[in-house]
Amino acid sequence: MTLKKTRPRTQAELDAYIAARPRPVRNTFEGMYPLHEDLELSDEQVQIVLDYLQEVNFHLPGAAPHEFLVVRWARYTGFQFMQEPLDAYAIGLRCTHPGMEDQHTFIRMSWGQLMGDPEAVRLPVNKPVLASDMMTLARYRDTRTGPSRTGVDAYGAASESSVPGTDFDLKLLNGALDDVLEQHLSGKGREVNSWWDPALNWGVALAGRYPRLKYFESKGRLDEKTLAALHAFEARAAQAETALQELGLATLEFVAESALKQAEKAETGTFYRRHRIRDPQSLTKSEHI
Amino acid sequence: MEDKNSPALRVGVDFRGTENATQPVLKHIKPGKKRAPLLRYIRINLPKTTRLLLIAVIAVIGAASAAVALSNHPPFLFATLALWGICGVAAVFVAVGLLTSARIWTWGLFIALASLLVYMGGLLGNAPYVWNGASVVSAAIWNLTLLASIAYMVLFWALRYGMIVAAPDNQNFMD
Amino acid sequence: MELGFPWWLRVEHFLNIIFISFLVRSGLEILGTYPKLYRSQHTVPGTSWAQFTVQEEAKHKYYTVGGEYSDYSPRISLPGRGMLGLGRYWHFITVTGFVTCWIIYFVLLLVTGQWRRYVPTSWDTFAQAGQDMLAYLAFTMPQPVDGMVFNALQQLSYGFVILVLTPLVILTGAFQSPAIANHFSRITRALGGRQVIRSIHFLCLVSYVAFFVIHVPLVFLHGYLHETSKMVLGHSNNPVLGGSIFTIGLILVIVLHVVATRWTLADGRAVERLHNLIVRPWSNLLYKLPARMHYDRSNITGKDMGLANTTQNFRGSGRPPETEEYLALMANCYEDDYVLEIGGYVERPMTLTIADLRELAAGHSQTTLHHCVQGFSSIGRWRGITVSDLLDLAGPLPGATDVVYTSFQNMGRDDDLYEGGTYYVSTPMVEARMPQTLIAFELNDEGEIPAKNGGPVRLRLETSTGFRSLKWLERIEVVNRYDIILEGRGGYFEDTDFYDRNQLI
Numbered sequence: 001m002t003l004k005k006t007r008p009r010t011q012a013e014l015d016a017y018i019a020a021r022p023r024p025v026r027n028t029f030e031g032m033y034p035l036h037e038d039l040e041l042s043d044e045q046v047q048i049v050l051d052y053l054q055e056v057n058f059h060l061p062g063a064a065p066h067e068f069l070v071v072r073w074a075r076y077t078g079f080q081f082m083q084e085p086l087d088a089y090a091i092g093l094r095c096t097h098p099g100m101e102d103q104h105t106f107i108r109m110s111w112g113q114l115m116g117d118p119e120a121v122r123l124p125v126n127k128p129v130l131a132s133d134m135m136t137l138a139r140y141r142d143t144r145t146g147p148s149r150t151g152v153d154a155y156g157a158a159s160e161s162s163v164p165g166t167d168f169d170l171k172l173l174n175g176a177l178d179d180v181l182e183q184h185l186s187g188k189g190r191e192v193n194s195w196w197d198p199a200l201n202w203g204v205a206l207a208g209r210y211p212r213l214k215y216f217e218s219k220g221r222l223d224e225k226t227l228a229a230l231h232a233f234e235a236r237a238a239q240a241e242t243a244l245q246e247l248g249l250a251t252l253e254f255v256a257e258s259a260l261k262q263a264e265k266a267e268t269g270t271f272y273r274r275h276r277i278r279d280p281q282s283l284t285k286s287e288h289i
Numbered sequence: 290m291e292d293k294n295s296p297a298l299r300v301g302v303d304f305r306g307t308e309n310a311t312q313p314v315l316k317h318i319k320p321g322k323k324r325a326p327l328l329r330y331i332r333i334n335l336p337k338t339t340r341l342l343l344i345a346v347i348a349v350i351g352a353a354s355a356a357v358a359l360s361n362h363p364p365f366l367f368a369t370l371a372l373w374g375i376c377g378v379a380a381v382f383v384a385v386g387l388l389t390s391a392r393i394w395t396w397g398l399f400i401a402l403a404s405l406l407v408y409m410g411g412l413l414g415n416a417p418y419v420w421n422g423a424s425v426v427s428a429a430i431w432n433l434t435l436l437a438s439i440a441y442m443v444l445f446w447a448l449r450y451g452m453i454v455a456a457p458d459n460q461n462f463m464d
Numbered sequence: 465m466e467l468g469f470p471w472w473l474r475v476e477h478f479l480n481i482i483f484i485s486f487l488v489r490s491g492l493e494i495l496g497t498y499p500k501l502y503r504s505q506h507t508v509p510g511t512s513w514a515q516f517t518v519q520e521e522a523k524h525k526y527y528t529v530g531g532e533y534s535d536y537s538p539r540i541s542l543p544g545r546g547m548l549g550l551g552r553y554w555h556f557i558t559v560t561g562f563v564t565c566w567i568i569y570f571v572l573l574l575v576t577g578q579w580r581r582y583v584p585t586s587w588d589t590f591a592q593a594g595q596d597m598l599a600y601l602a603f604t605m606p607q608p609v610d611g612m613v614f615n616a617l618q619q620l621s622y623g624f625v626i627l628v629l630t631p632l633v634i635l636t637g638a639f640q641s642p643a644i645a646n647h648f649s650r651i652t653r654a655l656g657g658r659q660v661i662r663s664i665h666f667l668c669l670v671s672y673v674a675f676f677v678i679h680v681p682l683v684f685l686h687g688y689l690h691e692t693s694k695m696v697l698g699h700s701n702n703p704v705l706g707g708s709i710f711t712i713g714l715i716l717v718i719v720l721h722v723v724a725t726r727w728t729l730a731d732g733r734a735v736e737r738l739h740n741l742i743v744r745p746w747s748n749l750l751y752k753l754p755a756r757m758h759y760d761r762s763n764i765t766g767k768d769m770g771l772a773n774t775t776q777n778f779r780g781s782g783r784p785p786e787t788e789e790y791l792a793l794m795a796n797c798y799e800d801d802y803v804l805e806i807g808g809y810v811e812r813p814m815t816l817t818i819a820d821l822r823e824l825a826a827g828h829s830q831t832t833l834h835h836c837v838q839g840f841s842s843i844g845r846w847r848g849i850t851v852s853d854l855l856d857l858a859g860p861l862p863g864a865t866d867v868v869y870t871s872f873q874n875m876g877r878d879d880d881l882y883e884g885g886t887y888y889v890s891t892p893m894v895e896a897r898m899p900q901t902l903i904a905f906e907l908n909d910e911g912e913i914p915a916k917n918g919g920p921v922r923l924r925l926e927t928s929t930g931f932r933s934l935k936w937l938e939r940i941e942v943v944n945r946y947d948i949i950l951e952g953r954g955g956y957f958e959d960t961d962f963y964d965r966n967q968l969i
Contacts, residue, residue, distance in 0.1 A: 007800060018797065021797060021911045021912075022909060022910060022911030023910065023911060024908075024910040024911075024914075025910075026771075026776045026908075027296070027776055027777070028776055028777055028778075028910070028914060029296065029526070029777050030508050030509075030776040030777040031464065031508040031509030031510045031511065031777055032464075032509055032526065032527075032777065033296060033297035033300070033302040033304075033463070033523050033524055034295075034296050034297060034524065034526070035292065035295050035296075035297050035298070035305070035524050036292050036294075036295055036296075037294060037295075037296060071795060071796055071797065073797065074795075075791075075794055075795050077791055077794075078524075079524065079525060079526050080526045080784055080914075080915050080916050081784065081786055081791070081915075082311070082525060082783065082786060082880075083786050084791075086305065086310065086311070086524055086525075090791040090792070090794065090795040091795060092792070092795030092796040092797070093795075093796075094796065102800070104792060104796040104800065104801055105792050106788075106791055106792040106795035106796070108791075111292060112290055115290060117290045119290070120290070126788045126791070127788060129787075129788045129789045129792050130789065130792065130801075131789065131792035131793040131795075131796050131800075131801035132793075132801040132802075133789045133792075134785070134787065134789040134790050134792070134793045134801070134802075134872055135801075135802070135803065135872065135938060136870075136872050136886070136938060137803075137805055137938065137939070145801065146801065146803050147803060147815050149815070150803055150815045150816060150817050150820060151814070151815070151816065151817075151820050152812075152814050152816070152820070152824070152857055153812075153814075154813075154814050154815040154816075155812070155813050155814070155815075157812075164812055164813065165807060165812075165813035168807070168813065169807070169813075192876070192883050192884050192885075192960075193876040193883060193884065193885065194885075196876070196884045196885030196886065196950070197874075197885040197886050199949075199950050200870065200885065200886050200888060200949060200950055203948050203949030203950055204808070204868050204870065204888075204939075204941050204943065204949055206948055207808070207809075207868070207941075207943035207944060207945050207946060207948055207949060208807065208808025208809045208810075208868070208941040208942055208943040208944070209807065209808055209809075209941075211809050211861075211863075211943075211944050212807075212808065212809045212810065212861060215809075215861050215862075249948075250948035255945075255948065258945075259863065259944055259945075262863035262865075262944055262945075263861065263862045263863040263944070264862075264863075265863065266862035266863035266864075267862045267863075271862075271863055273865050273892065273893055273894070274865070274892075297523070297524060302523060304523040304524060305524065309520055309522065309523055310522065310523055310524045310525070311522050311524060311525045312522050312525075313519050313520060313521050313522055313527065313531060314519070314520050315518050315519055315520075316518045316519075316520060317518050318518065324518075324535075324536075324537060325518040327540075329518050330499070330516050330517060330518060330534070330536075331514075331516060332514065332515045332516070333513070333514045334512065334513050334514060334515070335513055335514075418602075418603070419602050419603070419604055425595075425598050425599055425602045425604065426598055426602075428601070428602035428603065428604075429597075429598040429599075429601035429602040430601075432601050432602060432603060433601060436601075460515070462509075462510045462511070462512060462515060463509075463510055463520070463521075463523065464500075464509040464510050464512075464520075464521045464527075464532075
């Protein structure tokens with residue numbers, strides 16, 4: 001299931017698509033004092049946007065400034081976002097360059113510009129970023145703008161002989177390990193702002209994705225290719241043990257063993273789910289695990 | 290060029306060019322201090338209740354003064370005249386307070402001060418205390434003129450300080 | 465019967481000095497983090513009936529409730545400096561003792577017949593109390609009637625504090641708990657709603673302080689040594705001894721406050737351990753109270769109210785992602801660029817678009833009251849799919865215990881108030897499986913969730929305080945443990961601040 005095939009291709013299609021979306025009809029900032037509100041752009045205003053794109057040569061890499069459709073629902077960003085100037089609007093842009101139709105970006109313009117005021121303040125032009133890059137998993141996806149396959153069966157159907165999504169599990173595990181090693185190499189240690197994300201992704205992957213693979217391995221449900229990839233990952237992680245310990249992160253053996261025991265207990269009905277673990281001893285505070 | 294549909298400008302709120310336009314600001318903090326004086330942290334916005342409370346306190350002063358004047362135990366010579374005077378002004382105050390939305394709080398202060406003055410006069414004279422031979426009820430009413438006067442002065446101060454606000458005024462919280 | 469001052473009553477009196485003073489100070493800490501009191505559950509900015517702050521919020525920028533903190537001095541609140549989590553720990557530790565003590569006391573009053581010391585058995589008591597009031601106003605000291613230990617005014621005022629004010633503060637306190645308030649949603653509404661209850665809870669605090677301000681000077685006027693001796697020895701035969709012991713007791717209470725405040729500011733984790741020991745045994749029971757709210761219906765007639773009950777400006781803490789990518793996402797209406805990943809320790813991982821979610825949700829919505837840990841509330845109609853349904857589709861594997869949710873909000877990047885990275889929370893399976901635990905993609909029939917409220921997709925955990933309802937959701941990962949994630953406490957604020965993962969109170 002994917003929407004990409006049904007996406008609007010012309011300005012008229014896009015207009016119809018956006019116009020069909022419900023809008024807030026009440027004052028959603030009641031009690032607060034924004035200077036402007038979202039705008040519905042007229043044909044003249046769409047032309048102002050298109051002219052501005054040409055003027056500042058705003059384009060996606062590989063496409064030209066004229067290769068955009070304009071989303072008519074211009075969002076006032078000066079209120080909700082601290083770093084946006086008080087006059088700022090974000091106008092959605094959809095690329096029309098062949099093969100890049102799923103690439104969406106925006107242009108920052110001021111209220112005065114959209115009103116056609118020649119004296120209007122001109123705001124710093126933003127980078128031609130992709131909306132889909134907001135997803136932290138974007139780098140693991142099979143297309144530039146996200147997964148080509150979505151839905152309940154995005155990873156295929158499960159069967160006794162195959163397990164869906166193991167490739168993605170391994171991608172996440174290896175990616176998390178890459179980030180951990182990068183953090184370790186940077187010498188920043190547990191400096192919270194840079195340590196946090198690698199530690200989070202590693203912890204989450206080791207508490208979910210890795211036990212999943214180990215569980216299916218124990219049940220003999222992984223094919224040889226996946227098994228080989230799993231073992232390769234385990235070998236990499238074993239080599240990284242020092243880095244993991246220094247960063248206060250869990251190691252594989254410790255996790256795998258207890259996960260399988262827990263699964264076995266659950267299968268025999270002797271596992272009791274605790275709401276929480278009493279006074280957890282943080283890994284960052286303990287000497288080893 | 291101004292935005293005619295601006296939610297802020299339409300209601301006359303324009304902080305552009307000030308720090309408060311984009312940042313929270315802390316008020317009443319003296320240079321070198323971390324926090325404002327304690328009582329600055331209290332702001333009650335119950336204008337009608339506060340108005341009624343202020344009127345009620347003056348009504349108590351007036352009623353208690355009348356009761357003292359009617360008793361046979363004048364605190365000092367000509368005190369009865371002063372007490373009836375306070376009672377009369379208090380009655381006018383209560384009537385104006387209830388029937389109009391005038392800001393009459395300074396007038397109330399004069400009533401409270403006059404009542405306090407009478408009470409202090411009583412201290413020098415023969416006030417209706419139990420130990421001066423008055424009944425418990427008379428003494429209680431006499432002391433009530435003191436307590437109510439002090440209460441009004443405290444409320445008046447709180448009003449001026451901004452802790453409370455009386456109708457028709459309002460704290461005008463903009464958060 | 466001879467009423468006197470039995471030992472358990474004297475012990476209770478002393479314990480209550482400790483409990484109530486701790487509750488007042490920690491209560492002020494909690495108040496200070498959202499120092500505004502409202503009548504309406506919508507907490508519309510500018511409509512509070514009282515404010516306890518000197519801060520003026522930004523006028524032309526959206527401000528979060530997270531930034532409305534007022535840091536009170538540690539001399540006033542426990543522990544001061546806007547440490548809400550630790551203030552809550554103290555409030556709950558103390559309330560455990562306070563409520564236990566009150567229940568035991570109540571039972572003893574009934575069983576021993578000592579209730580007569582507080583409950584008037586004749587209308588004459590009220591007339592007598594009037595006489596006593598006049599006596600006080602006449603600057604004389606009223607005496608107890610024969611057979612009583614207090615004068616009638618004392619009897620009524622103590623009776624009020626113990627038998628009316630205390631049950632009221634306990635009731636309104638209990639209804640601060642999102643689990644209780646949202647399970648007994650009709651009672652919440654019958655009591656006037658979340659903010660009325662919060663205001664009453666605050667007014668109870670004011671009443672305790674007012675009682676204290678009158679009670680203490682009167683103890684002095686009646687004779688300090690004489691009166692306090694009764695509360696120590698049970699009689700006033702040896703007022704110097706009794707009064708001295710009581711004074712030492714008071715000094716100890718003050719020392720206890722100083723030590724508790726300093727200890728808390730120095731070692732919050734130690735207070736957390738104490739909290740876990742004392743509070744968790746009962747706070748865990750609240751997992752048995754799933755939210756069951758229907759604010760889309762009239763409370764009286766049960767008829768559909770549409771959006772009439774919902775908040776126009778649904779408040780929030782936490783700032784939306786401050787990146788150009790997010791602006792691009794928003795400017796393109798989110799829908800075609802966003803995917804939700806559901807995986808981890810499951811049989812069938814999934815990647816869902818908003819269109820997929822919409823189709824799976826089949827129009828399901830819930831209109832619920834949001835309880836912020838700081839104190840604001842808002843009512844929203846959330847369209848979405850229950851986590852339970854998603855888990856059924858994904859099929860957690862044997863031994864799965866928790867569900868972790870991660871956001872693309874980055875705390876260090878997006879919010880000046882915080883450090884760190886990606887925001888995350890985790891729920892025990894029991895909370896994930898609750899019928900109103902929802903993955904929402906639309907608020908108040910507006911087609912989407914506004915950026916400030918977590919668009920495009922967010923979590924709704926209606927039994928927990930608000931910060932656990934993660935916004936800007938990207939991933940749902942089923943796990944079989946959460947202690948190996950970051951600091952091992954189960955969420956961003958649990959890890960970086962002092963909050964229990966059990967946020968049902």
